Amino acid sequence: MYTKIFRAVIIGAPGSGKGTISERIVKTFGFLHISSGDILRQNIIQNSDLGKKAKKYIDAGQLVPDDIVTQTMVGRITEVGNKSYILDGFPRNGAQAEILSARAQIDAVINLDIPHDVIISRVKNRWTHIPSGRVYNIGFNDPKVPGKDNKTGEPLTQREDDKPHVVAKRLQLYDELMGPVLAWYGERGLVTTFKGRETKEIWPRVERFLKDKVNMV
Ligand code: G5P
Numbered sequence: 001m002y003t004k005i006f007r008a009v010i011i012g013a014p015g016s017g018k019g020t021i022s023e024r025i026v027k028t029f030g031f032l033h034i035s036s037g038d039i040l041r042q043n044i045i046q047n048s049d050l051g052k053k054a055k056k057y058i059d060a061g062q063l064v065p066d067d068i069v070t071q072t073m074v075g076r077i078t079e080v081g082n083k084s085y086i087l088d089g090f091p092r093n094g095a096q097a098e099i100l101s102a103r104a105q106i107d108a109v110i111n112l113d114i115p116h117d118v119i120i121s122r123v124k125n126r127w128t129h130i131p132s133g134r135v136y137n138i139g140f141n142d143p144k145v146p147g148k149d150n151k152t153g154e155p156l157t158q159r160e161d162d163k164p165h166v167v168a169k170r171l172q173l174y175d176e177l178m179g180p181v182l183a184w185y186g187e188r189g190l191v192t193t194f195k196g197r198e199t200k201e202i203w204p205r206v207e208r209f210l211k212d213k214v215n216m217v
């Protein structure tokens with residue numbers, strides 16, 4: 001484990017592997033994984049006020065309004081305090097990036113660049129354990145028992161927003177909104193892009209990159 005605080009943002013289109021790579025970062029580096037999508041989906045199954053507000057946007061492949069998301073994420077970041085973390089799904093547009101920069105110093109931005117055709121075939125086979133955010137994929141990381149989470153044995157579900165027409169909308173929205181965010185971080189020299197079609201080729205490069213970075217902070 002590393003003693004210095006390290007804060008990273010992971011960026012990539014829907015289904016690019018942010019959750020998958022983050023899970024490996026958690027295991028290897030002990031960072032906390034703070035995923036806006038996981039937090040929102042957990043709120044939906046708990047039927048909280050936040051979940052009630054967020055559900056219709058998520059199911060339609062639209063962004064949840066900024067004020068709701070930023071309040072939740074800033075709250076979580078503040079709660080976490082002086083610990084290393086990886087932010088997944090936040091910031092999602094320029095306004096959120098501005099708010100984050102006022103709250104926390106980001107040491108690195110990991111940008112996953114995966115072709116859209118790969119993404120579209122992946123999300124069809126994604127199965128999620130909503131309470132934990134753990135993801136599976138048939139033929140890539142199958143659950144030990146079909147349809148059941150490896151740790152809890154609870155049922156896996158397919159996300160409402162993984163339906164093909166919603167995925168298409170999410171990909172389009174991503175390209176529109178994240179271009180400027182990447183440019184914003186790029187101007188500050190923070191972005192490293194990892195391009196490829198499979199996690200097995202991307203992960204060793206991310207791991208090497210983070211090992212070097214963490215030792216430098
Ligand atoms: P999320 O939850 O942030 P997205 O759309 O950014 O959602 P998503 O869909 O969670 O991202 P991911 O985490 O990038 O994708 O990808 P993943 O789950 O790790 O991998 C995808 C699948 O591929 C998995 O099944 C995995 O097992 C498999 N896989 C990985 N690698 C490989 C491989 O090498 N080979 C194969 N065959 N499979 C592989 O946001 C959801 C919604 O929440 C709201 C919005 O409505 C958003 O649409 N939201 C926000 N709204 C406003 N502001 C924010 N900041 C918001 N954050 C979330």
Ligand code: MG
Binds near residue numbers: 018019035037
């Ligand atoms: Mg995810």
